Amino acid sequence: MTLSLPLALKRSLVFAWLLALLSIALVLGLALGAVAVPPGDVVRALLGLQENPIITELRLPRVLGGMLVGAALGVAGAAFQGLFRNPLADPYLMGAASGAAFGVTLLAVLLGGLSPAFAQHAVFQGLPLSATLFGFLGALFATLLTLVLAGGVARTGELVLAGVVVGSVLTGLTTYLMLQDADRVRAVFAYTLGNLAFLGWPGVRALAVFLLLALPPLLLLGRVLNALQLGEEVARSLGLPLNGLKLLLLAAASLLTAASVAQAGIIGFVGLVTPHALRRLLGEDYRLLLPASALGGAALLALADLLARTLTRPAELPVGVVTTLLGGPFFLYLLWRRRGRA
Amino acid sequence: MKKLWAFFSVLLALAFAFPVTLTDDLGRQVTLKAPPKRIVSMLPSVTETVCALGACDRLVATDDYSDWPESVKKLPKAGGLYNPNPELIVSLKPDLVLVSRYGKLYETLERAGLTVFVVRTETYEDIFKTVRTVAQLLGLSAQGERLVAQIQREVYQEEARAAKAKGRPRVYYEIDPTPYTVGPESFIGVLIQKARGVNIVPKELGLFPKIAPEFVVEKNPEVIVATYPNARETIQSRPGWSRVRAVQTGRICVYTGGEDNLLSRPGPRVAQGLRLLVDCFHGR
Numbered sequence: 001m002t003l004s005l006p007l008a009l010k011r012s013l014v015f016a017w018l019l020a021l022l023s024i025a026l027v028l029g030l031a032l033g034a035v036a037v038p039p040g041d042v043v044r045a046l047l048g049l050q051e052n053p054i055i056t057e058l059r060l061p062r063v064l065g066g067m068l069v070g071a072a073l074g075v076a077g078a079a080f081q082g083l084f085r086n087p088l089a090d091p092y093l094m095g096a097a098s099g100a101a102f103g104v105t106l107l108a109v110l111l112g113g114l115s116p117a118f119a120q121h122a123v124f125q126g127l128p129l130s131a132t133l134f135g136f137l138g139a140l141f142a143t144l145l146t147l148v149l150a151g152g153v154a155r156t157g158e159l160v161l162a163g164v165v166v167g168s169v170l171t172g173l174t175t176y177l178m179l180q181d182a183d184r185v186r187a188v189f190a191y192t193l194g195n196l197a198f199l200g201w202p203g204v205r206a207l208a209v210f211l212l213l214a215l216p217p218l219l220l221l222g223r224v225l226n227a228l229q230l231g232e233e234v235a236r237s238l239g240l241p242l243n244g245l246k247l248l249l250l251a252a253a254s255l256l257t258a259a260s261v262a263q264a265g266i267i268g269f270v271g272l273v274t275p276h277a278l279r280r281l282l283g284e285d286y287r288l289l290l291p292a293s294a295l296g297g298a299a300l301l302a303l304a305d306l307l308a309r310t311l312t313r314p315a316e317l318p319v320g321v322v323t324t325l326l327g328g329p330f331f332l333y334l335l336w337r338r339r340g341r342a
Numbered sequence: 343m344k345k346l347w348a349f350f351s352v353l354l355a356l357a358f359a360f361p362v363t364l365t366d367d368l369g370r371q372v373t374l375k376a377p378p379k380r381i382v383s384m385l386p387s388v389t390e391t392v393c394a395l396g397a398c399d400r401l402v403a404t405d406d407y408s409d410w411p412e413s414v415k416k417l418p419k420a421g422g423l424y425n426p427n428p429e430l431i432v433s434l435k436p437d438l439v440l441v442s443r444y445g446k447l448y449e450t451l452e453r454a455g456l457t458v459f460v461v462r463t464e465t466y467e468d469i470f471k472t473v474r475t476v477a478q479l480l481g482l483s484a485q486g487e488r489l490v491a492q493i494q495r496e497v498y499q500e501e502a503r504a505a506k507a508k509g510r511p512r513v514y515y516e517i518d519p520t521p522y523t524v525g526p527e528s529f530i531g532v533l534i535q536k537a538r539g540v541n542i543v544p545k546e547l548g549l550f551p552k553i554a555p556e557f558v559v560e561k562n563p564e565v566i567v568a569t570y571p572n573a574r575e576t577i578q579s580r581p582g583w584s585r586v587r588a589v590q591t592g593r594i595c596v597y598t599g600g601e602d603n604l605l606s607r608p609g610p611r612v613a614q615g616l617r618l619l620v621d622c623f624h625g626r
Contacts, residue, residue: 034554057582058556195520197555200581314557315547 011288014281018295022067025302029063030055032306034314057200065199066305066319067298068207069264070274072214072256074297075290077271078278079218079253082225082286083246087279088160090272091257095142095166100254100261102170103138104131105177132210135258142166143254194267194320196305203263210259214252215294221249222287229284267320269327270297270304276334300326347484364478367443367462374457377481378438382420382431384447387463387609388440389414391476394610395485402434409600410611432456438479466532469493469608489610496613497536500620504538507624513539514563514588517606519576523553529608537619539565555580562587565623566594569602595622 005013030042035054037045045052046060073091080089080096091097107130149162224245227235236242260267274296275289282288301319304326308319363373382403383389389408392401398411403418405426418434421427426447431439432454439458441447448458459479463472470490477486513534515524524530526541528549534541542561543553559582566577566588573596583589597605597618604615 034557035560053582053585054556054559057585058559061581193520197521198580309554309556312547314544314554315551316554318552 011282014278014292015295018292018299021299022295022302025067025299025306026063029066029302029306030059032310033059034309034316061200061204062196062305063302065204065207065263066196066302068204068211069196069199069260069267070270070297070299070301071294072207072211072260072297073267073271073301074274074293074295075215075218076253076256076260077297078275078286078289078293079225079249079256080271081275082228082289083249083253084159085229086159087276088272089163090275091139091253092167092266092268092271093160094163095146095170096139096254096257097261097266098167098170098174099138099140099142100135100258101138101266102142102174102177103134103136103258104262105174106138107131107134109177109180131262132206132255132259135262136255138170139254139258139261140251142170143250193318194265194323196264196308196319197316199263207259207263210255214255214259217248218252218256219287219290221245221252222285222290224249225286225290226284229286265320267301267323269323269331270301273327273331274300277330280334347488360481362478362481364459364475366460368448368460370460372457372459374438374479376437378436378457378479380434380436380438381480382434382436382439383408384420384423384426384439384441385461385463386410386603387469387607388461388472388476390607390609390611391473391489392440392480394489395473395477395480395482397480397482400480402436403431410603428454440476463608465529466608466612468529469610469612472608473610493610493612497616500613500616501536504536504620504624507538507620509624510538510540511564511593511623512542512561513565513567513623514542514558514561516566516568516570516573516577517550518570519573520552521555521558522550525549525551530605533605533612533616533619536616537623539619539623555582559583559586564588564591564593567597567605567619567622568594569597569605571598573598593622 030046031037031039033054037052037055041050041052042055044050045055076096077090080091080094081087083089084094146159146163146166149166150158224235224240227238227240232242257271275293278289278292278296282292301323304322305319307326308317308322311317360377361373361375363371366372379400380402381392381397381400383392383401384405386405386408389401389404390410392398393411393414398413401414401417403420404414406419406422408414408417418430420430423442423445426445428447428450431451437457439448439451439456440461441451441458443460443462448460451458461472461475462468470493473489473493474483474486477483477489515530515534516522517524517530523543524534524541525543525548526532526535526545531541531543531549542558542563543551547553562585564587566586568574568577574594577583577594578589588594595618601618604611604618
C-alpha cells in the first residue's frame with residue numbers, strides 16, 4: 001500500500017521510478033529503430049569501437065534530443081500550471097506554443113524573402129539560436145496577450161478562454177503565412193506537425209543550452225510557485241517581489257517552449273499530462289514537481305517517439321499523433337478518477 | 343487520312359455520341375446532351391488532357407494550380423481542392439465541370455444545377471482512362487485514341503532508352519522534407535520502375551509513406567530525387583546522411599518550378615517526366 005508509506009519514501013520511490021523509466025526509454029530507444037542493429041553492435045558503436053553512423057549520427061541524437069524536448073515541455077507545463085494556478089494550463093493552452101510556431105514561421109518567411117536556402121539553413125540546421133529567439137518572442141508575446149485578455153491569472157475560465165483564442169488566432173496566422181509561400185515554407189509545415197526525424201547533434205546542443213539557461217531559475221523558483229498556490233495575497237505577505245518573479249517564471253517557461261518548438265515543432269499533451277500525472281503522486285509541491293516533470297516529460301516523449309518510429313517501421317508515424325493517442329486516454333482516465341472521488 | 347478521321351469523329355459525335363451517358367469515378371451516371379462548349383477543369387492533369395485533345399479553347403476556368411499549356415494561365419482561377427470558389431464557377435455558366443473525387447465540391451455545383459463529372463487521376467493507368475473518358479465527354483473519341491497512342495509511343499521511347507543503360511541504380515525519391523517518399527505502386531513509383539531505377543521503399547508501406555531516415559541511410563541509395571526547393575542543401579545537411587552514396591557522389595536530382603509537375607501529374611506529359619528520371623538515373 002503506497003498510501004501508508006512515509007511521505008519522503010513515497011516521493012523517493014516516484015523519482016526512482018522516473019529514473020528507471022527514463023533509462024528504459026534510453027536503452028530501448030537506442031536498441032530499436034527502423035533498421036535492425038544487433039545489441040552488441042549498438043554498444044560497440046556507442047563506445048566508439050565500431051563505426052555505425054545509424055547509431056551515433058541518427059539514433060543517439062534523436063533519442064537524446066527527444067528527451068530534452070520532452071523535459072522542456074514537461075517543465076514548461078508544470079511552470080505554467082503553477083504560475084496560473086490552473087491544472088489545465090500548458091504551453092499549448094496558453095497560446096505559447098502557437099506563438100513560438102508563429103515566430104519561427106515568420107522568421108522563415110522573412111529570411112525566405114532574402115534567400116530561401118539561407119532560411120532553411122537558419123531555421124533547421126546551422127542557426128537554431130535564431131529560430132529559438134523568434135520562437136521565444138512569439139511565445140512570450142502570446143502568453144502576455146493571453147494574460148492581458150484574461151485580466152490576470154485570477155479567473156481560471158477567462159484565462160483558458162483567452163489562451164485558446166490567442167492560440168487559435170496565431171495558428172491561423174501561421175497557416176496564412178504558409179499558404180502565402182507554400183513552396184518555400186513547406187519544410188516549416190512539415191515540422192509544425194511535430195517531427196523529431198532530423199534532430200541531430202546541433203539541435204541537441206541548442207536544446208541543452210536553452211535548458212541549462214531556463215531550468216535552474218525555474219527549479220529555484222519552486223518555492224515561489226508553492227507560495228503562489230496559496231494566493232497572491234499570501235505570497236506577497238511573505239515578502240516576495242512577486243511581479244518580477246512571475247515575469248521571470250513566464251520568460252523561462254516561454255523559452256523552454258520556444259526551444260522545443262524550434263527544434264521539434266508542436267508536440268501536444270506532454271506539457272499537460274506529465275505535470276498532471278505527477279501531481280497526483282507528489283502533491284502540489286513545485287520544488288519536487290518541476291524536476292519530476294522534466295524527467296517524466298523526457299521519458300514520455302522518448303517512449304512516444306520510439307513507438308512512432310517502430311510501430312510501422314520502416315515507415316514512421318507523426319510523433320504528435322502518438323503523444324495525443326497516449327495522452328488523451330490517460331487524461332480522460334485522470335478526469336474519471338477525479339470524478340469518482342468527488 | 344487525317345481529314346477522314348476528323349470527318350468520322352464529327353459524324354460519330356453528331357450521330358451516336360450525344361446524348362452521352364458515362365459513369366464517373368464516384369460511380370455516378372452523368373449525361374451530356376450536347377458536346378460541352380464551356381468547361382471548367384478543377385484538376386491540373388485534366389486541364390492538360392483537355393488541351394492535349396485540342397479543346398483548350400473550350401475551357402472557361404481552371405483550378406489555381408493548372409499552369410500548362412501557357413494559355414490556361416490567363417483563365418479565371420477557381421481555387422484549389424481545399425479552397426474552391428463555387429460562386430465563380432457558377433457565374434461562368436459552364437456546361438461541364440470536371441472535379442476531383444476528393445472534397446464535396448461536386449455536391450455544391452450540382453445543387454446549383456451544373457453538370458459535374460468526377461475524375462480520378464492518380465495512377466499511371468488513370469492517364470489513359472482519363473484521356474478516353476474526357477475525349478468521350480467532349481465528343482472527341484477519335485482524338486482520344488490518337489492521344490493515347492501518342493503518349494504510349496513517347497513513353498516507350500523513354501523506356502527503350504532506359505533499357506540500354508547498364509545498371510539499375512537504387513533510388514530514393516523524396517516529395518517533401520518531413521520526409522515523405524513514394525511507394526513502388528504509386529504513380530511516381532511506376533515511373534521510377536519504367537526508368538529502370540530500383541525504389542528502396544518496399545510496396546508494403548503504401549503509396550506515400552513517411553519514411554524513417556535510418557532506413558534511407560541503411561539502404562544507401564545511389565540516386566536521390568527530390569521535388570521541393572533547396573532539397574540538395576536540406577538533404578546534404580541532415581545528420582548522418584553524408585554517408586549516403588548519392589550525397590557523396592552528388593547524384594541528387596532536384597526538380598522544381600514546373601518540372602516537378604511533370605512527375606507528380608498523371609497526365610499527357612508523362613513521357614517528359616519519365617525523361618527527367620531516365621536522364622537522372624542513367625545520364626543523357
